[in-house]
Amino acid sequence: MFDAVIVGSGPNGLVAAVTLAEAGKRVLVLEASATIGGGARTAELTLPGVRHDVCSSVHPLGAGSPVMAALHLTDLAWAHPEIAMAHPLDDGSAALLLRDPTETATRLGDDAAAYRATFGSVARHWEHSVGFALGPPLAALRHPLAGARFGRLALQPASWLARRFRTPQGRALVGGLAGHAAVPLTRIATAGVGLTLGAAGHAVGWPFAAGGSGAIVDALARRLRSLGGEIRTRSEVIEWSDLPETHVVMFDTLPSTAARIAGDRIPGRVARRYRSLRPGPGVFKVDVALSGPIPWTNADCRRAGTIHVGGTYEEIARAEAMVAAGEHPEHPFIIASQPVVADPVRAPAGTHVLWAYCHVPSGSDRDMTDPIFAQIERFAPGFGDLVVAVNRRNTADLAADNANQTGGDITGGELSLRGLLARPKVLRPYRAAKTIFLCSASTPPGAGVHGMCGHHAARAALRAL
Ligand SMILES: Cc1cc2nc3c(=O)[nH]c(=O)nc-3n(C[C@H](O)[C@H](O)[C@H](O)COP(=O)(O)OP(=O)(O)OC[C@H]3O[C@@H](n4cnc5c(N)ncnc54)[C@H](O)[C@@H]3O)c2cc1C
Known part of the structure; x- marks a missing residue:
């Protein structure tokens, strides 16, 4: 008899398991795949000896996470690039996100x-900002003044935030950072996504996990096992009878999966809500083995860990709006990373890897390799000559890899208004049933x-145990 069974071993499932195990509970994690980690894995996707981050690569939110800090995972090291993020433009200039907020601001002319009044303010009050961005729902109510200061900026659409900026570099910086929200930049709270990520660059950096993102979940799994917790891979939970006897079940899954498996153990109105949630857009991803470093025209881009490739604010806004309208942009906005600049163990000496993706309509089967490569070539002529091997994955491949x-x-x-305020429901968002x-x-926080x-949900579950 377990105290808790967790379905899914993504970072949230593992943190939930560790939080429960640290409270003395007997915990089992069941993972469908052959490997643990969900969205935080590393694998030789192209060539032997070349390590690619299968999903997540860049970790401002990991480095800034209060629970990750509290766990003191001594076997997890962050590898910081010299420049957190660079955003090249056609004139050879680039907006840069540096660790130092003053220098970042100064370089924006x-x-x-x-x-300083926007990103700088969020960074100056980082303890509160991260508390609201990653805290439990309604955390802002505990510190109303600080909450109002953060909320006033964060709840805006990125398009409003961009209006405060006049230079192409400043506006592109806003567009690229807010573009991580994967919705049109006119949507409420897209400014908050951009501001939190930008401010994190100053407060905690945009590091890679040394050795690859898989190191994050490996460290969590080691901690869990040291506390007596158990993990079983190749153990997909399809129906309730696949679960061993347990007091509590926690789903590190889509709400619709939880509703399907739990059936009438979840109240009807909650199950209906779970089934009706709208997915975000899809992603097309490429992982590339390169014979050398990417020859970015702008020299600063060569030292950056993350590169936002998409040109001006207007181009990014257009590309994201097209995706939301079900279209494939000819010039997509690309979020790219080149981890070898900070973590040389990823590839044999002298060679490099590129991790890159763009948003596409949900369920798209379009191969976006050419548009992605064309955008990179635009800011790094000669990139194509360095390509040695490519692993490409469309939305169906991503879904087959992780339900x-x-x-x-x-x-x-x-990340719509509904997906923000009622994620997946307004009250007690972690609790499906007793x-x-x-x-x-x-x-929350998404x-x-x-x-x-995982941490907030485990605390809710502990109250039930
Ligand atoms: C291409 C890509 C790029 C990304 N880039 C970044 C980034 O750079 N930085 C960042 O911070 N985040 C990034 N993310 C997002 C991040 O990976 C996810 O938000 C995060 O992994 C979510 O964690 P989770 O634990 O909620 O779910 P997941 O990580 O998705 O894990 C869920 C796990 O549950 C398992 N599972 C599902 N159903 C069942 C079932 N029925 N039975 C058993 N097991 C089941 C799955 O196999 C999976 O292992 C990226 C994601 C992708 C895909």
């Missing part, structure tokens, strides 16, 4: 004051390898 990525969604549900809980990125959904 005429937009220095706008940067949580249905339609290629990597955000655990769309002894059944949801702990995945489909609960997507990212921070483990906070």
